[in-house]
Amino acid sequence: MFSKVFSADICGVDAYPICVEADVSGGLPSFNMVGLLSSEIREARDRVIRAITNSQIDIPPRRVTINLSPASLRKQGSGFDLPIAVALLSALGIINMEKTEGRLFIGELSLDGSINKVNGVLPICMMARQQGFKSVIVPKDNAFEGSVVNGLEVYSAGTLSELIESLNKDSLNPVSKIDLGPVLDRAYTESSLDYGLVKGQEKAKRATMVAVAGFHNLLYIGAPGSGKSMMARCIPTILNRMSVEECLEVSRIYSVIGKLKDNSMVLHRPFRAPHHTTTDTALIGGGSNPRPGEITLAHKGVLFLDEVGEFKRDVIESLRIPIEQKSIVISRVSRQARMPADCMLVLATNPCKCGFYPDRRLCRCTDADVAHYMSKIKGPIMDRIDICAGTARVEASRLSEEMDGMTSEYMRGRIAAAQSIQRERFRDVGISYNSQIRQEDIDIFCPLKDPLKDLLNKAYKKFNMTARGYYKVLKVARTIADLEESRDIQKNHLLEAISYRNIY
Template sequence: MFSKAYSATIHGIDGLIVSVEADVSDGLPLFDMVGLLNSEVKEARERVRIALKNSGFMLPAKRITVNLSPADIRKEGTVFDLPVAVAILTAFGHIPDENLNKTLIIGELSLNGNVKKVNGVLPFVYSARQQGFERCIVPKENAKEGAVVCGIKTYGVNSLKEAVELLRDFSAFEPETVDIRQLFENEQEESDMDFSEVAGQYAVKRAIEVAVSGMHNILMIGPPGSGKTMLAKRIPSIMPKLTFDESMEISKIYSIAGLLDSKAVITKRPFRAPHHTITATALVGGGTVPKPGEISLAHLGVLYLDEFPEFQKSTIEVLRQPLEERNVTISRLNATFRYPASCMVVAAMNPLL
């Protein structure tokens, strides 16, 4: 008995579709997972087995093999729990096999069978639409985030049982809907800081206006309390409003980083102000599991470096290439990741005595 479900993994800021293949055969009872998996994905074996039991699905003593394909790309994260469980249940005949076609499944399982929130749903759903998928099943907490993408149905589920019922009969459930245009307009109208609130400071305001008009970087030098940070925080308010495509690009980065919170989409230009003790990796991105850095989180917005001389020289040096190329390229043994980094750098410092 063989079945195939579809899930996804993050590659840079895009989603990469992954086939979750399950085979059930006679032999010694065994649950094995293959496909170049990291420790988080390998641990899904125990989470899935116990979640199935606690959801009321008693599996016969069979040899179960799950393969995540393509096998030459490393699989990371906890998004594969739900699709693995669904593929196994389909192989045992609990779900019609044809209902998994054109369906992307994402979600982490708790031991009691509940489906927990995951990061990166927006790029997953976006990639699924580009690949011709018709529907996505995601955790309920991520449903609004996924529904932002037009042209594909997004269903939110709270538990494994609910996901099985949905896959048996899609007509019994309504897909999540979000009025993205209205949400976009309403949130852009709200602004807690505005450049027009600044009194005086005519020379520096003019310099900032010129810098913003061409997305040029700027360095402000002045004594403590002269208003450098106040001015910097208000720079996004004089930048052009985000277009829908720009908003989606920023939202994909924040979704991967797990910073969307309750918001379905980022509608304002970002303002990032890292502390001067930040490391080079945290600033430009990377790590054992590559993630976007502060310069990518500030994409199409402002990266504010206060107390500029306090930053380590090595940290400042790594900014040179991203600022020239407007993206960050991170190479690892198994893959190369590229994150956008087109931002305006605003630095501030006290006069040198």
């Protein structure tokens, strides 16, 4: 007897369908598995046989062949135990073969027959809906991930014997659907951090507001203890709420690495702050079975590199392409993984080794030392930065005040207004923020009057800007104009944007 059922595997953060075939014939009893399998899938044989036996089902001694196709792709996941067991049991006639049609099975088996949680259920359900599967059967502990995918029937099962019975009797346990919109609204609440508590940094706060409004990459530069990290860590308090689609897009990444909290999605925009000892693989992703790195975990949120000068140069360099392309492609022998990386990059650095440049009373670095220190950032990544913001050391008297200057609530309101202008502008273009304007569309969205063109050309020469830097100034000026609710880019908007390119 022969049967086949569907399952799925993950590459990067995408799921794709896998067909599991079982053939049972006479001859010497054996159990063979083929189809370019990783060692953990080969071990499935023992788990599946023990799980079936311990579910009080006798397997007659037969020659069993299991094939996972397409054969050209290397399979790695741990979720194949359940589909292998289901395929085998339907080939043996224990499960009614018709009941498995159009369904996708995913789950790991314990020796006692219980079905264990696996990673990547959310992207698998999303893929199943897209590919037109009738339903998906997931482990009970993964039920929540099935509850948020609309337009797809999802059933959960706790044990193999329970699943066999409910399949044969058409009494599968449906997972009820959850509307994520209200859940996201409830989660979008106040935090203990607030820009109102960051004193005497109105200029840096203004720069941060501009950066967030247009989703521009940002660099803080200032002396140690001047509040660079604090400024960055407050950014989540002014980010807008994620849409349901964004929530699913981000949550599926966390599902793949098993980092979704129990019965929850990722409800806030991610804020990732890897340590400076991190490797390039941890930052941009990789491995023989490509796993997402920090830049993908920061998708739709913020990637913050504190003390960026302390990172290894090649680690920083590795960010260049993904930051520009908003995604990362990792190629392996049999396949390619493309992972999303659409995040706002925020960096913080001291201006020199001792940290006090340009205050010559305190800084003892030579000009060459300062240049060398900054070259580590300037060379590889400065071109990807849209806004440089200096943080000032604050006199002690200012620190005793309560709320000071712009609060997070005020900034959030201004940002929301500027972002709704951008949404309206880009309705037909398929982008959301000014930072995403393509080079060929710059003249359409960021037109300058002639005197302002001259002004920008002078700045271009004076500050030795690159072409990329030139366009970044225009995009930032567009965001500043939006914050001021001005239709045209005015001189003061352009001057402010130019001032963000040059910190000294």
